Amino acid sequence: MRRALLTLVPLLAVLTVSAREPTVPTPAISPEARDRGVYHLATDAEARWVPFDLTPGNQIRFTMQLDGRKVTAILDTGVSYTLLAKASPAVDTAKLVAGGSAAAIGGSVALGWMPTRSLALGGLARTGGGVAVASLPAIATGSAAAVDLLVGADLLAGYALDIDYAAHRFRLLRSGRMPFKGETAPLRISTQRTVYESAIMLGGRRLAPIVVDTGDGSSITVTAAGWHAANLKALRTTTAIAFGLAGPTVSGLAIVPYLRVGALVARETEVRIEPAGGFSQTIGTAGRIGSGFLQSYRVLLDPGARHMILRRGPRAYRPPLRSTSGLLIGIENDRLKVLHVMRGGPAAASWKDGDMICMIDGAAVPRDYATNSIAAWSAGAPGRVVSLGLCDGSTRALTLRNFY
Structure with a gap:
């Protein structure tokens, strides 16, 4: 049971669009000029389910193959071009060229471009082609560690994508298939x-x-x-x-x-x-x-x-979980960082972004906090008083209430 997913960690949004790129000082490869690679969907693709887990930021995280290397990835239909994290060990700096920039939530990001030999995802294989390259911070998934890859529309759009959230698995099918009714x-x-x-x-x-x-x-x-x-x-x-x-x-x-x-x-x-x-x-x-x-x-x-x-x-x-604390927080090992104080909430008068919490009702923040039952306090019953110990040694009482 993912108790902490909506109560404690902000639902993180990642989306890039790179349909048009400006001129950059070094030579860049425009999207239209890039090698798109050759795609092949296996005859048994329907049986090749890809297992996944949901990140604390609610994204589909799984493993796949890039140039024969196992990489962690997120399924991202809001990304135009599959994107490789600049810090990933899969980056070959000798092959990396300038790639312009892309619009993203929060502003604009610089892009590179790297040709690839092969990609393998479930029943789909691609030879040739390439990936965009950019910084991909861990905060974008709400996790302690960043992923290697965002799998975008360039890889996925030619097929039907069947996502079975309840079973934590997905697969790629030939377009036109109807594996279930809805x-x-x-x-x-x-x-x-x-x-x-x-x-x-x-x-x-x-x-x-x-x-x-x-x-x-x-x-x-x-x-x-x-x-x-x-x-x-x-x-x-x-x-x-x-x-x-x-x-x-x-x-x-x-x-x-x-x-x-x-x-x-x-x-x-x-x-x-x-x-x-x-x-x-x-x-x-x-x-x-x-x-x-x-x-x-x-x-x-x-x-x-x-x-x-x-x-x-x-x-x-199920009705959506609503914060009754007014605090949106991120997890930093054995402490919680206030990322945002919600307008009109019970925390608005005395809390600020950046406050660090080390204790909840006298108990230390556990390292498995995201899946621990203690995490439910942030969306607890209105009227409950929660004692929050800050990492500077002070303590604050917070009375939970409905406010939106």
């Missing part, structure tokens, strides 16, 4: 951004395009303009923080009574509201559907067939 929503690959895109209905307004982003750990994100158009002023809102490749960003946060994704009606859904000029607006989209939403379903993403299929899982009937 509710249907539109899906395509954007010609402008080269990522997976759909649409949602929020407050009776259709918002599109919406990026379908398995690499974004949050649930639903919309632009400020989209939220305004939906006219949901009666809902209480607070603030939250997300971390992308280019750094942190603060957004609004609300729980909406219902929204639609194609034929699917989802109730009590967490929605993040980006400020004006935020990432979604910058790249010309209306927002994102993230893994925090998708994990309540079995999901088939098949842009070739122009649809995605969502079949409700056990999580689809």
Whole structure:
């Protein structure tokens, strides 16, 4: 049971789009000029499930092969080009060339480009081609250690992607396959951004395009303009923080009574509201559907067939966990770091970003905190008083309450 996933660690968002790259001082290879490689899907691909775990940031983490080397990866349909971490041992600096830059949550990031000999993922193999290269901090997954690779739309979009969140496994199938029944929503690959895109209905307004982003750990994100158009002023809102490749960003946060994704009606859904000029607006989209939403379903993403299929899982009937502490925190070994103090919450008056917590109700923060039952305090029952020991030796009492 993942008690800590939503109660303690902020749902982290990672998304890059590199459909267009500016001129850089050293020679760069444009996306159009890159060797795309040769792809082969095995005849027994349907049997080749890839097991995964969910990071503390809600992303799908697994292992695969890059140039014969085992690497850790995240499945990221919101990334245009598969991206290798600059610090990964799989980087061959002798082959690395300049690659321009890309838009990312939090700003812009510099890119490199590295040709590859082979990639292997489940039943899919690619020979030739290459990967983008950029800094990929551990905070982007909420984990202590960074992953090597973000697997993007360039590898995935030619196939149907079947994600069985309940069983923690996924597989790649030939486009047009229908391995299970569910509710249907539109899906395509954007010609402008080269990522997976759909649409949602929020407050009776259709918002599109919406990026379908398995690499974004949050649930639903919309632009400020989209939220305004939906006219949901009666809902209480607070603030939250997300971390992308280019750094942190603060957004609004609300729980909406219902929204639609194609034929699917989802109730009590967490929605993040980006400020004006935020990432979604910058790249010309209306927002994102993230893994925090998708994990309540079995999901088939098949842009070739122009649809995605969502079949409700056990999580689809659970209301979202709401913070009653007003603290969004990250884990640093045996202590907790306050990453954001939520607007209007019980912590707003006396807490600040960067505060370090070492004790909870007299107990030391355990190293397995993310999966330990002690982590439930942050979304505990309203009225409960929690004693939090700061790492400087002081103690603060925090009375939990509902505030959004």
